[in-house]
Amino acid sequence: MEKLDIVLYPEQGLREVCTPVAEMNDDIDKLIDDMFYTMYDAPGIGLAAPQVAVQERLIVVDVSEKNNQPIALINPEIIQSSGHITWEEGCLSLPGIYAKVNRPSHILVRGMDRDGKPVEFEADELLAICIQHEIDHLNGKLFVDHLSGLKRTRALQKFRKLHQEQTQEH
Structure with missing residues (x-):
């Protein structure tokens, strides 16, 4: 596994909409492994592909x-989303910055797992x-885009x- 460089704000790639992953392949599989390694090393609980300069729709998380x-x-x-929760968030692309963010407390998420199989699950x-x-x-x-103008x-x-x-x- 390889530790990837984490892109920091204001890098333009953090403001771009990512393209869908067309197919699961060895490159994506390696990227997933490298992203987990990078996230754990940081340390963090989540990492998105654009944070490692890859403009594709891929995330890794582990809140355990x-x-x-x-x-x-x-x-x-x-x-689907419901409920309401306020939580202090931080970001590996904005190290040292923390703020309380309001989000839905319960979601239903759909995507593909690392084997390319469809998955759908609830998270709260x-x-x-x-x-x-x-x-x-x-x-x-x-x-920080979820904050008021002054707080942002x-x-x-x-x-x-x-x-x-x-x-x-x-």
Whole structure:
């Protein structure tokens, strides 16, 4: 497995709508393995293909405490949502930035698994939040886009300041 570079805001690819994966093949299978490796190493609980500079509709998530419940979804889509939950989110493409985001608390998601087989399942709480966050990436949307204008501006200013300080240290 290979650790991939995580794309940071404001990289343009984070704002692009990704294309569907046409077919499951060895390249996609390797990408899934590399994305899990990169996500666990970061550490994170979700990663979308555009975060590793691949503009295809593919996400990996694992919200388990022991990193032992990996889920890879190809061409995922939310087909139903209900409820309401507020959760503090962060993003590997905006390291150091956290904000409370409102989302549906329960979703029904459909896609393909890493074997190319159709899957459909319900998710709630943290798993639902994580899947929605990663699907947002596939649509060129970041978690800060769910914030009010003022909160989004402050979060992005803080990120720029943190990123500038880190760049100066190296």
